[in-house]
Amino acid sequence: xxxxxxxxxxxxxxxxxxxxxxxxxxxxxxxxxxxxxxxxxxxxxxxxxxxxxxxxxxxxxxxxxxxxxxxxxxxxxxxxxxxxxxxxxxxxxxxxxxxxxxxxxxxxxxxxxxxxxxxxxxxxxxxxxxxxxxxxxxxxxxxxxxxxxxxxxxxxxxxxxxxxxxxxxxxxxxxxxxxxxxxxxxxxxxxxxxxxxxxxxxxxxxxxxxxxxxxxxxxxxxxxxxxxxxxxxxxxxxxxxxxxxxxxxxxxxxxxxxxxxxxxxxxxxxxxxxxxxxxxxxxxxxxxxxxxxxxxxxxxxxxxxxxxxxxxxxxxxxxxxxxxxxxxxxxxxxxxxxxxxxxxxxxxxxxxxxxxxxxxxxxxxxxxxxxxxxxxxxxxxxxxxxxxxxxxxxxxxxxxxxxxxxxxxxxxxxxxxxxxxxxxxxxxxxxxxxxxxxxxxxxxxxxxxxxxxxxxxxxxxxxxxxxxxxxxxxxxxxxxxxxxxxxxxxxxxxxxxxxxxxxxxxxx
Numbered sequence: 001x002x003x004x005x006x007x008x009x010x011x012x013x014x015x016x017x018x019x020x021x022x023x024x025x026x027x028x029x030x031x032x033x034x035x036x037x038x039x040x041x042x043x044x045x046x047x048x049x050x051x052x053x054x055x056x057x058x059x060x061x062x063x064x065x066x067x068x069x070x071x072x073x074x075x076x077x078x079x080x081x082x083x084x085x086x087x088x089x090x091x092x093x094x095x096x097x098x099x100x101x102x103x104x105x106x107x108x109x110x111x112x113x114x115x116x117x118x119x120x121x122x123x124x125x126x127x128x129x130x131x132x133x134x135x136x137x138x139x140x141x142x143x144x145x146x147x148x149x150x151x152x153x154x155x156x157x158x159x160x161x162x163x164x165x166x167x168x169x170x171x172x173x174x175x176x177x178x179x180x181x182x183x184x185x186x187x188x189x190x191x192x193x194x195x196x197x198x199x200x201x202x203x204x205x206x207x208x209x210x211x212x213x214x215x216x217x218x219x220x221x222x223x224x225x226x227x228x229x230x231x232x233x234x235x236x237x238x239x240x241x242x243x244x245x246x247x248x249x250x251x252x253x254x255x256x257x258x259x260x261x262x263x264x265x266x267x268x269x270x271x272x273x274x275x276x277x278x279x280x281x282x283x284x285x286x287x288x289x290x291x292x293x294x295x296x297x298x299x300x301x302x303x304x305x306x307x308x309x310x311x312x313x314x315x316x317x318x319x320x321x322x323x324x325x326x327x328x329x330x331x332x333x334x335x336x337x338x339x340x341x342x343x344x345x346x347x348x349x350x351x352x353x354x355x356x357x358x359x360x361x362x363x364x365x366x367x368x369x370x371x372x373x374x375x376x377x378x379x380x381x382x383x384x385x386x387x388x389x390x391x392x393x394x395x396x397x398x399x400x401x402x403x404x405x406x407x408x409x410x411x412x413x414x415x416x417x418x419x420x421x422x423x424x425x426x427x428x429x430x431x432x433x434x435x436x437x438x439x440x441x442x443x444x445x446x447x448x449x450x451x452x453x454x455x456x457x458x459x460x461x462x463x464x465x466x467x468x469x470x471x472x473x474x475x476x477x478x479x480x481x482x483x484x485x486x487x488x489x490x491x492x493x494x495x496x497x498x499x500x501x502x503x504x505x506x507x508x
Contacts, residue, residue: 012336015126035068097166143262212479213433220391268300
């Protein structure tokens with residue numbers, strides 16, 4: 001008997017329908033699985049056999065042929081276990097059920113219980129767009145599946161539960177839809193701008209960077225608070241919208257990095273170690289292409305601590321995603337495009353000993369050592385970092401004083417007002433923040449007076465800036481003007497924006 005069950009394959013973040021066709025007929029006992037299955041899918045035979053037997057059913061002693069169609073798409077992962085088992089039971093005439101429109105996803109344990117699988121959220125979103133609205137998934141994936149409106153999801157514990165539901169012996173309730181705001185309000189942060197003493201310049205630069213979506217570099221001696229400043233960035237970023245949360249959750253779901261909550265409610269803060277490889281940063285893999293750190297940081301922050309300690313090849317791989325906001329990972333098995341719209345925050349010491357330029361500590365490095373150390377960061381990469389800020393040490397009195405520092409909530413309020421101005425400005429431009437402006441938008445929204453042009457010309461010639469650096473100064477000045485609720489860019493905005501280019505390549 002022939003049976004057909006619907007499941008889904010994942011190509012990057014996109015789901016592709018897969019029809020599990022099973023033919024159970026008389027003949028020499030065999031089990032053939034075709035349709036470009038990977039090792040995990042091929043090994044499903046023994047899992048399915050044991051799961052069926054331990055669910056009070058029997059595995060057919062017949063000629064079994066299973067085809068995963070379309071046959072030209074590589075089938076990867078263990079979530080085909082459940083559709084294969086159900087298809088065998090129906091094909092072996094043990095289960096009478098109408099499975100039209102039902103999508104089956106789940107890995108089987110030997111005792112028949114259902115184990116969670118990665119990628120449920122992107123599969124459900126893609127399936128819904130293709131007209132599928134009814135799903136059977138493992139119980140452990142219930143939270144993740146509950147955020148997709150307009151679907152009928154049944155999260156079950158075992159293959160036995162699936163059999164009872166399809167045969168009508170038991171009635172199971174669908175997963176109750178959950179609200180995004182409930183998950184979001186339960187989240188708290190252990191960091192706050194009020195914990196950072198002093199560092200007014202650096203705090204101001206962080207506010208500008210977040211308000212306009214700009215990349216930022218913090219350079220200064222060890223122990224001056226660079227890491228703490230960086231970790232405070234998510235606390236002053238606007239809350240994610242539901243659409244943004246779904247985008248981010250899709251990536252984390254594919255990577256198998258979702259928490260029990262089932263959705264990413266806070267903006268990601270990714271901080272890979274400086275020994276990270278290019279593949280771990282950009283994404284890839286020998287069998288299945290996984291998203292890298294820059295995609296995991298989508299709509300959030302990628303923090304690279306001790307920037308010169310990363311390999312040159314790893315750092316240069318950032319250049320294209322910083323411009324395009326997406327990354328295409330190409331391997332022998334194909335190419336996958338992942339979103340990579342993140343804010344880059346990097347920190348570094350100004351020299352090998354860390355004390356160059358400090359007002360409180362003495363540098364022991366030679367000029368040649370300082371130049372060699374800073375030259376580890378290429379000019380093209382620095383060009384893409386809009387704000388380059390020097391962070392110096394602070395006095396003991398500032399640390400021990402009773403003064404109250406401004407909390408993140410106050411800074412966040414100003415950031416949100418500036419972001420609102422930008423949303424209204426770019427409502428017809430398909431961009432959200434000033435950092436995403438192209439030359440067309442710069443000419444339209446960043447007209448400079450003669451005085452501003454003179455200041456910018458002086459900075460361009462003095463600092464030996466590139467054309468890209470000039471554009472980024474204008475973008476930062478536009479953000480500073482938005483924070484000041486100024487319709488036009490003023491000379492003081494250009495001056496402040498130009499002051500954040502102290503680490504440009506030609507000034508090393």
